[in-house]
Amino acid sequence: MKKYLLLPLLFLTSWVLGQSLDGSWKLVSQNGNAVTNQEYIKIYQDDYFAFGVKNVADNTFIGAGGGPYKFEGDKYSETLDFFTLNPLQIGTTTPFKIELDGKKLVLSANTNNGMLVEIWERVSDAKDDLTGNWVITGRKRDDQISRSTPGARRTVKILSGGRFQWIAFNSETKEFSGTGGGTYSAVNGKYIENITFFSRDNSRVGASLGFDFQVIDGEWHHSGLSSTGAPIYEIWTPYAIGYKPAK
Template identity: 30%
Template sequence: MNRKILLFILGFCLCINNFLNAQSIAGVWQQINKSGHTTTLICTENYLMFAVYKVSDKKLVSSGGGSFEILKADAKTILSYKRDFNTEDSTLVGLTVANIFSIDKKKLTVAQGPLAGTWSRIEEKANPTPLSNALWRLRAKEDKDFKMQTVFKGPFKTIKILSGQYFQWASFNIDTHQFFGTFGGVFSKNKEKYTEKIKFSSNNIKVVGTSFEYDCVLNGKDWIHAGQTSKGERTHEIWEKGY
């Protein structure tokens, strides 16, 4: 291959890589408005979830999530986001919205749409756990007879998104647009123990501010998760990395 062409290709690939790295929104972002509402936005490389909640009265205001991609058009950077669930308006589920955005140091600015506004990046611990920066989907769950039941892939989804130390869980049906619940907060992993501290919950505000510890084993792409629910009931689940 001609040396000039090879250098051009290498240079072009380097520019694309630098652009994607510079525009990556992976991590956790936050907004706090004048009404005292906190909005936490967690992003992996291709999926996001957000929750608006009020710390003072433990109230979840709204939440949403879905897959996204970053596009370049007419020298503008576009965030294209497809809704999987939306607590404010279920008729928007399945629709895609595209908005201009920019990143300047630790600030993410989205021009308009459901993620509009200026977001501040939350600095997280330098050494993430093997669970971190990923989307997980419930693959199997123990029933009342202590038998593991497969959760087949389909329109009904129970997923959990984790950054370095923040998480959000959500359950919904993308075909019927039904929303079954969400909760989230911060997590930690110490050897074979996984702990969640709840900052918001759509179904049970009594758990907000409390912590729950679970046994945690990673086996390939599987995350084996066992302990007790907020109701004191036994839980034993297998989560699979990916969507």
């Protein structure tokens, strides 16, 4: 009998350990209070996370944060590469207790401000040709491609679960240059962004931008017109390959 009892336990353990955070999530509760006046969207992909927060009523940008994370069993930790709400925490790592059950994610931790308990609900775990965490490494101007090697100062763009967020920051100086995000689609070489928050100009919320894209040798070639109407051609490299941290 004991042998048979072990089988479902082993199956349950392997199912819990096999769950992934990849995709997009929405914060629904913080310390027992429902989150309704603000919208928190968090994206996980390729061992990296990013979130953006805005006021629901007027789309005013509130803040953003993100960086690498580790998730093993019931242990989870976040290291901040950028964090507008408290730049002094950039570079720090916070351990959390994690409970993940399908579409529900509970994170709890002891912080300087006391116990923090967050409940997130999965928005989507959909994937497409551009799902990934990317860092910009090249631009084309007048048919000439210029390349750069991202270091402490870098621009990252994370896409997963039908959501995107870009962030420009310097993790060494803790300088934050801007962020924006929303929903997107990437089908048949056409990439469309629908902006739901933008730190530099919340009047851009609601705008949709269309671009052409190709994935060439594992890199994302992105072309079209920027939010200001200027022509752009960008090359994005998978973050794990393109980003070169200081040693």
